[in-house]
Amino acid sequence: xxxxxINYKAQKKRTKLLVYAILTxxxxxxxxxxxxxxxxxFREEGGAFVPYIIPKHFTLSNYAKLITxxxxxxxxxxxxxxxxxxxxxxxxxxxxxxxxxxxxxxxxRFKLRRPFLKVALVLNMFPAFMSMxxxxxxxxxLNLAGSLLALILVYSAGAALTFYVAKGFFDTIxxxxxxxxxxxxxxxxxxxxxxxxxxxxxxxxxxxxTAFMGPWMDFIFAKIIMGDDVKNYTVAIGLYSMMTQTTxxxxxxxxxxxxxxxxxxxxxxFIYMQKYYVEGVTSGAVK
Amino acid sequence: MFxxxxxxxxxxxxxxxxxxxxxxxxxxxxMGFSNFANKQILxxxxxxxxxxxxLFWLIRNGIxxxxxxxxxxxxxxxxxxxxxxxxxxxxxxxxxxxxxxxxIAAILICIVLVVLYIVNLKSARHxxxxxxxxxxxxxxxxxLKSLLNERFHQTLMTVPLMGVLFFTILPLLYMISxxxxxxxxxxxxxxxxxxxxxxxxxxxxxxxxxxxxxxxxLGWTLVWAVVAxxxxxxxxxxxALLINTKGIKLKKxxxxxxxxxxxxxxxxxxxxxxNLLNDAGPVNAILKSWGWISKSIPFLTxxxxxxxxxxxxxxxxxxxxxxxxxxxIIQNLDQEQIEAAVMDGANKFQIFRSITFPQIxxxxxxxLIQQLIGNINNFNVIYLLTxxxxxxxxxxxxxxxxxxxxxxxxxxxxxxxYNLASVIGILIxxxxxxxxxxxxxxxxxxxxx
Numbered sequence: 001x002x003x004x005x006i007n008y009k010a011q012k013k014r015t016k017l018l019v020y021a022i023l024t025x026x027x028x029x030x031x032x033x034x035x036x037x038x039x040x041x042f043r044e045e046g047g048a049f050v051p052y053i054i055p056k057h058f059t060l061s062n063y064a065k066l067i068t069x070x071x072x073x074x075x076x077x078x079x080x081x082x083x084x085x086x087x088x089x090x091x092x093x094x095x096x097x098x099x100x101x102x103x104x105x106x107x108x109r110f111k112l113r114r115p116f117l118k119v120a121l122v123l124n125m126f127p128a129f130m131s132m133x134x135x136x137x138x139x140x141x142l143n144l145a146g147s148l149l150a151l152i153l154v155y156s157a158g159a160a161l162t163f164y165v166a167k168g169f170f171d172t173i174x175x176x177x178x179x180x181x182x183x184x185x186x187x188x189x190x191x192x193x194x195x196x197x198x199x200x201x202x203x204x205x206x207x208x209x210t211a212f213m214g215p216w217m218d219f220i221f222a223k224i225i226m227g228d229d230v231k232n233y234t235v236a237i238g239l240y241s242m243m244t245q246t247t248x249x250x251x252x253x254x255x256x257x258x259x260x261x262x263x264x265x266x267x268x269x270f271i272y273m274q275k276y277y278v279e280g281v282t283s284g285a286v287k
Numbered sequence: 288m289f290x291x292x293x294x295x296x297x298x299x300x301x302x303x304x305x306x307x308x309x310x311x312x313x314x315x316x317x318m319g320f321s322n323f324a325n326k327q328i329l330x331x332x333x334x335x336x337x338x339x340x341x342l343f344w345l346i347r348n349g350i351x352x353x354x355x356x357x358x359x360x361x362x363x364x365x366x367x368x369x370x371x372x373x374x375x376x377x378x379x380x381x382x383x384x385x386x387x388x389x390x391i392a393a394i395l396i397c398i399v400l401v402v403l404y405i406v407n408l409k410s411a412r413h414x415x416x417x418x419x420x421x422x423x424x425x426x427x428x429x430x431l432k433s434l435l436n437e438r439f440h441q442t443l444m445t446v447p448l449m450g451v452l453f454f455t456i457l458p459l460l461y462m463i464s465x466x467x468x469x470x471x472x473x474x475x476x477x478x479x480x481x482x483x484x485x486x487x488x489x490x491x492x493x494x495x496x497x498x499x500x501x502x503x504x505l506g507w508t509l510v511w512a513v514v515a516x517x518x519x520x521x522x523x524x525x526x527a528l529l530i531n532t533k534g535i536k537l538k539k540x541x542x543x544x545x546x547x548x549x550x551x552x553x554x555x556x557x558x559x560x561x562n563l564l565n566d567a568g569p570v571n572a573i574l575k576s577w578g579w580i581s582k583s584i585p586f587l588t589x590x591x592x593x594x595x596x597x598x599x600x601x602x603x604x605x606x607x608x609x610x611x612x613x614x615x616i617i618q619n620l621d622q623e624q625i626e627a628a629v630m631d632g633a634n635k636f637q638i639f640r641s642i643t644f645p646q647i648x649x650x651x652x653x654x655l656i657q658q659l660i661g662n663i664n665n666f667n668v669i670y671l672l673t674x675x676x677x678x679x680x681x682x683x684x685x686x687x688x689x690x691x692x693x694x695x696x697x698x699x700x701x702x703x704x705y706n707l708a709s710v711i712g713i714l715i716x717x718x719x720x721x722x723x724x725x726x727x728x729x730x731x732x733x734x735x736x
Contacts, residue, residue, distance in 0.1 A: 020535070022529060023530065030548050052573070100444065101444060130462050130695065131459050138454070159447070161451060187435050188435065188436050189442075220666070266550055
């Protein structure tokens with residue numbers, strides 16, 4: 001009996017060691033590309049490809065080159081400011097739009113609610129890239145193509161159909177709260193602002209952060225709308241434009257420096273948002 | 288399907304016209320007249336301004352825009368003999384693309400007015416009924432108040448829906464229409480005109496010249512979507528189980544490591560991957576310097592190898608996301624059942640196969656279907672990693688690893704075959720719709736949405 005116990009313990013220990021080993025290997029694999037970006041951003045010598053991982057000489061000149069925009073064609077600071085403007089405006093507008101839509105569709109009852117939910121489902125199934133050219137021409141007709149306002153409009157308008165996660169959240173707030181407020185004589189506006197919104201901090205934070213991060217990552221729509229207007233680029237298209245065939249080799253380290261600079265704030269936000277993300281995704285997807 | 292929200296019976300508009308007085312009758316021609324007659328000045332004014340504005344627009348632009356929709360323009364840009372000047376003059380031709388865009392916008396404006404017209408009649412009827420019942424009419428103040436209460440949904444949804452109308456529905460209708468025209472690289476406005484061709488593009492894609500590209504690309508899209516979804520799910524669940532193994536310390540740290548990789552924007556991580564896997568890239572260089580290989584492994588330049596690489600790299604992206612979601616489910620699993628199984632002598636693998644995995648699968652089914660549809664439209668991985676390459680001379684406008692959605696992108700941006708791109712967009716839509724519909728009827732979680 002005692003022997004068996006020892007065996008059992010030894011086996012348990014072996015399993016644990018094995019799990020630690022697998023987790024360590026996986027972590028190395030997962031972290032390797034990220035570490036590699038950071039190392040590259042400090043590398044002084046060579047071009048895009050060097051046959052070793054750890055740089056021979058460390059330098060900060062890649063960052064200096066990026067920020068001072070030595071060549072004049074890649075104004076990173078300006079891109080950064082552009083993106084910040086776009087993402088702050090988009091964040092405010094999108095959050096407002098998404099929360100209004102999802103609240104209306106979740107808590108209010110009106111005649112066209114169900115048909116509308118179905119139409120939204122259908123609209124969401126068309127690939128977004130299909131209509132990007134048309135959107136470009138609409139913006140051109142409105143004389144907005146190439147401006148930051150156009151980007152804000154497009155990103156925010158898209159928010160109206162991304163209400164599922166927030167709607168899932170509102171669905172979980174008990175209706176009894178609304179009813180008791182209604183008995184006390186509150187109208188729907190008061191219920192929305194005084195009862196539901198204060199309870200909805202997680203979903204508001206989640207929606208706002210997702211909307212805020214969007215412009216930092218989109219490089220397709222922004223490119224179509226901005227065309228060749230380099231000074232109005234956002235960081236995503238700006239950095240992407242550094243990696244064309246002709247420039248990839250000479251600008252690679254500058255590119256990685258730029259990546260590090262934008263990845264840091266986004267990663268911090270993301271880690272902060274993590275628990276809201278889990279709540280949001282699971283309540284929206286697993287219901 | 289629609290529940291009756293009010294039990295009271297309304298009279299029909301026909302009856303309203305017959306029974307109503309002069310204001311009601313005139314409301315059928317002059318919108319808002321009934322409101323004016325009953326001192327609802329603000330409401331009446333809105334209706335009237337809408338009608339006058341619409342008629343003004345219709346005469347100035349609308350009729351022209353709608354009429355041009357039939358032919359999409361007849362005047363070609365080019366030199367035309369001008370008899371007055373006695374020489375050739377450059378004629379500014381019709382721009383089919385703008386004609387189509389404005390035509391569709393015109394149709395939408397007409398629909399909006401028809402809706403307003405019906406609202407106007409309903410308003411007139413409402414007044415008529417209230418008067419017949421001897422009840423007081425709502426004032427402008429009452430109307431505004433109801434916007435915060437009974438009609439609060441209108442207040443919340445009007446602005447967002449305007450955005451949807453202009454930036455989702457209008458572009459979508461436009462692109463769907465394009466699928467029925469010959470708007471390709473030979474017929475680019477403003478130099479050339481394009482016109483309606485019916486279902487020609489669809490038959491071209493399904494049975495014509497493009498079929499030899501379409502079906503292989505479709506096949507790879509489906510294989511990719513299924514393999515990517517299943518592999519990420521499977522390994523994600525395993526990772527989550529590993530991290531949640533009893534007795535493993537620093538659970539939060541392990542989780543954070545993997546979540547960290549989710550936070551890096553995809554265009555960065557994927558471009559870096561492309562660099563790492565390049566023929567001259569570090570991975571090949573290091574393997575060579577270790578003497579393991581003599582020639583570079585064509586990770587992204589050999590058609591079969593590239594497909595394999597894409598799926599593996601996608602694991603790097605997809606596993607942490609699945610891990611994050613399944614962790615929550617695992618922590619809520621029924622422990623008693625597992626303990627009972629241990630008592631009965633089940634080993635770890637048996638528990639996983641018969642208890643844990645089926646339960647996770649059951650809860651995750653809807654989100655798996657969503658991921659499957661997401662993967663059919665997974666633009667980033669393919670576009671950033673291989674750009675659809677390596678090139679395939681048997682395909683039209685697509686490379687060996689192109690999905691339908693990246694092919695669509697190539698067709699619009701590079702080869703300018705907008706009509707084919709639209710057809711493919713519509714086919715992708717049908718594909719996604721079929722999967723969703725299947726999910727909708729086969730899983731319970733979808734029932735109440």
